[in-house]
Amino acid sequence: MGRIYRVATTAAAYGGGGIGAAGLLGALLLVGQARLARYTIERVGVRPPACDGTYGTEHDGEPIRLAMLGDSSAVGYGVDRPRDTPGALLAAGLAERLHRPVELHCFAVIGATSADLRPQLEQVLAWPPDVAVVLIGANDVTQRIRPSGAVPHLSATVRALHGTGAEVVVGTCPDLGAIRPIPQPLRWLAGQLSREMAAAQTVAVVEAGGFTVSLGNLLGRQFAASPEMFSVDRFHPSAAGYLAACAALLPTVLVAAGVPVEVEPVPAPGDGVRSLARAAAEAVDHAGTEVRGTKVAGQERGPAGRWATLRHRLGARTERPQDPVEPAGVADEMG
Numbered sequence: 001m002g003r004i005y006r007v008a009t010t011a012a013a014y015g016g017g018g019i020g021a022a023g024l025l026g027a028l029l030l031v032g033q034a035r036l037a038r039y040t041i042e043r044v045g046v047r048p049p050a051c052d053g054t055y056g057t058e059h060d061g062e063p064i065r066l067a068m069l070g071d072s073s074a075v076g077y078g079v080d081r082p083r084d085t086p087g088a089l090l091a092a093g094l095a096e097r098l099h100r101p102v103e104l105h106c107f108a109v110i111g112a113t114s115a116d117l118r119p120q121l122e123q124v125l126a127w128p129p130d131v132a133v134v135l136i137g138a139n140d141v142t143q144r145i146r147p148s149g150a151v152p153h154l155s156a157t158v159r160a161l162h163g164t165g166a167e168v169v170v171g172t173c174p175d176l177g178a179i180r181p182i183p184q185p186l187r188w189l190a191g192q193l194s195r196e197m198a199a200a201q202t203v204a205v206v207e208a209g210g211f212t213v214s215l216g217n218l219l220g221r222q223f224a225a226s227p228e229m230f231s232v233d234r235f236h237p238s239a240a241g242y243l244a245a246c247a248a249l250l251p252t253v254l255v256a257a258g259v260p261v262e263v264e265p266v267p268a269p270g271d272g273v274r275s276l277a278r279a280a281a282e283a284v285d286h287a288g289t290e291v292r293g294t295k296v297a298g299q300e301r302g303p304a305g306r307w308a309t310l311r312h313r314l315g316a317r318t319e320r321p322q323d324p325v326e327p328a329g330v331a332d333e334m335g
Helices: 002-014 024-044 086-098 114-125 138-142 147-163 186-207 218-223 239-256 276-284 329-334
Strands: 053-055 064-070 102-106 131-135 167-171 211-213 272-275 289-293 305-312
Touching: 053 086, 064 086, 064 114, 086 102, 086 131, 086 239, 114 147, 131 147, 131 239, 138 147, 138 186, 147 167, 147 186, 167 186, 167 239, 186 211, 186 276, 186 289, 186 305, 211 239, 239 289, 272 276, 276 289, 276 305
Parallel strands: 064 102, 064 131, 131 167, 167 211
Antiparallel strands: 053 102, 211 289, 272 305, 289 305
């Protein structure tokens, strides 16, 4: 954890860390492997299904607005049905537990890097959500974009959304070392770079007022026993993979949407308050960990910087995945 802690500490001080683990040759090889992966994706040529629309229409009340931003993982690349996309799983899960309809719009773009969040943000601000979920970072790693170049875009996005009154949940960069088609030692290198990106993202997002959930090696841990966690391109999650990722995200999305404290999961060992840099470094090692800002004795900052709460939340699966109703409604409202 030492290197990751140093990266997180640097991010806390300067707004972004540097990637120090990669030599030039290794980085170039990783870029080459990423291009091969993109070629594989283009060859498969399957577009994910649209998930925009309303979920939980059987419930009364004003709909909660949920926005998805980010890259192909936020779009749901690799699945065939709307109900299997992350947006649909999270929207259906929100509707189930809050007993209110949820209006979803996905602004994410396949292949997006953190710099590509800005045009997505402009569209989101025309349709201000109550809760926004951002999944980003993997393409930054494969394109050799340093955390110092990537996380300011993410931070600006979270700040802008938070400024509208929206709560923002960011699933930090997944561990690309879990992707089997990447050969060793590139897989190890990809894992190191991913972890550094995730730690820097955690610091930036919490400083900007958002929540983070570490996705890390969530799928990699289960891949050996369940190879079906990845889709046919062997790079993106399958329906089962997205379900596992959303089980990690949903508890924090519920809290962001206003679930009362008394129905939150019981605290797990290791939960508690520490410096943001320390929390970011620890979260990288434990997929599914939530990090959010807090105060100690009324103060947001201590000797080591911003205070944060780290929590290992229990997974909350969507019990009744569903396709959207009135899928054109959001687009019509935006004009």
